[in-house]
Amino acid sequence: xxxxxxxxxxxxxxxxxxxxYRPRPTPLPPPTPLPLLTLGPTATLIPTTSxxxxxxxxxxxxxxxxxxxxxxxxxxxxxxxxxxxxxEAIMLANGIENPHLLSIGQKLLIPDExxxxxxxxxxxxxxxxxxxxxxxxxxxxxxxIAWDQVAKHVDEEVSVEGLVVRTRKAGEDVYLCFHDxxxxxxxxxxxxxxxRNFASQPxxxxxDHWIMVKGIVERANTxxxxxxxxxxxxSVLQ
Numbered sequence: 001x002x003x004x005x006x007x008x009x010x011x012x013x014x015x016x017x018x019x020x021y022r023p024r025p026t027p028l029p030p031p032t033p034l035p036l037l038t039l040g041p042t043a044t045l046i047p048t049t050s051x052x053x054x055x056x057x058x059x060x061x062x063x064x065x066x067x068x069x070x071x072x073x074x075x076x077x078x079x080x081x082x083x084x085x086x087x088e089a090i091m092l093a094n095g096i097e098n099p100h101l102l103s104i105g106q107k108l109l110i111p112d113e114x115x116x117x118x119x120x121x122x123x124x125x126x127x128x129x130x131x132x133x134x135x136x137x138x139x140x141x142x143x144x145i146a147w148d149q150v151a152k153h154v155d156e157e158v159s160v161e162g163l164v165v166r167t168r169k170a171g172e173d174v175y176l177c178f179h180d181x182x183x184x185x186x187x188x189x190x191x192x193x194x195x196r197n198f199a200s201q202p203x204x205x206x207x208d209h210w211i212m213v214k215g216i217v218e219r220a221n222t223x224x225x226x227x228x229x230x231x232x233x234x235s236v237l238q
Contacts, residue, residue, distance in 0.1 A: 066110035070102050073169035077204050081166065083110050089119055089126045100201055141212070147178040147186045150217045150224050159214045160186065160226065161237070167203035174203045176211070184223045188213050194229045210237045 068079060076099040080087045087099055093111040111119070116126040140146060140161055145153065147162030162178040169175070172192020179185035188211075190202055199205040212235045215226035228234055 065112055068108045068110055070104055070106040070108065072104050073171070074102060075167065075169060075201075075203050076100075076102060077207055078167060079108065081207075085111060085116065085127060086125045088124055089116060092119060092124060100204075144212060150186050150226075153217050154219060154224070155216065157214070157216050159212055160217075161210065161212045162186075163210050164188075164206050164208065167207050169203060176202075176206050182222060186217075186224045186226070187220070187222065188215075188234070189225050189227045191227065191229065197229065198231050198234075206234070206236070211235060212237055 066083070068083075070079075076087050076090060076096075080090055083090075089111050090096065090108060091099060093109045093115060111126070119126045141159065144159040144161045147160050150158065150160060164176045164178065166177040166180040166182060167175065168177070168182070172195070174190040174192075174195070175182070176188040176190070177185070178187075190198060195202070213226055213228060214233050215228050218225050218227070
């Protein structure tokens with residue numbers, strides 16, 4: 001005889017061993033591959049410029065000493081005047097004992113500022129003194145004319161007054177000049193052949209002095225000229 005399993009017992013068995021019913025999930029489609037990324041050029045990082053100012057060191061400049069080569073007609077007083085220093089300073093820098101003995105081609109050291117400062121500390125006169133005329137406000141003699149008025153008196157004998165601010169030698173002749181540079185102005189010429197009639201070294205003797213000259217005004221290549229042959233033609237006005 002066949003035994004029948006009760007229905008309630010069969011349902012209990014299914015619930016206990018099989019659990020609740022779950023539908024099978026629908027499978028997902030395979031993923032679509034993403035396109036490859038193309039990278040651009042690699043960026044180069046530039047460092048930020050420092051905002052601190054760049055310090056530029058200035059090298060110390062060592063002054064180059066001036067070497068003057070003596071030419072024909074040079075005198076120490078004029079060389080000193082051209083460089084605005086005293087004759088004494090040039091003599092000290094070069095060991096010169098007699099300022100009147102210069103040789104053509106001789107090399108002279110022109111003292112620089114440090115040398116001049118050292119000389120000044122030792123009590124020597126180092127700077128060229130600006131000449132002061134004997135008459136700060138010159139009053140011309142009634143029979144004299146100023147040196148810059150001679151153009152009106154060419155070929156006339158006149159008495160001229162003025163301050164000698166520069167002298168020079170050309171060959172054996174000495175020139176006394178009232179203007180620097182002398183070109184285009186009046187110069188007083190002392191011929192070399194007549195030098196015995198004048199004080200020794202007239203280019204130094206008359207420099208920086210207010211003088212009166214008597215002679216004939218002539219035209220010259222450099223301006224106007226008065227030639228003197230006697231010492232009596234030149235007077236130093238003190």
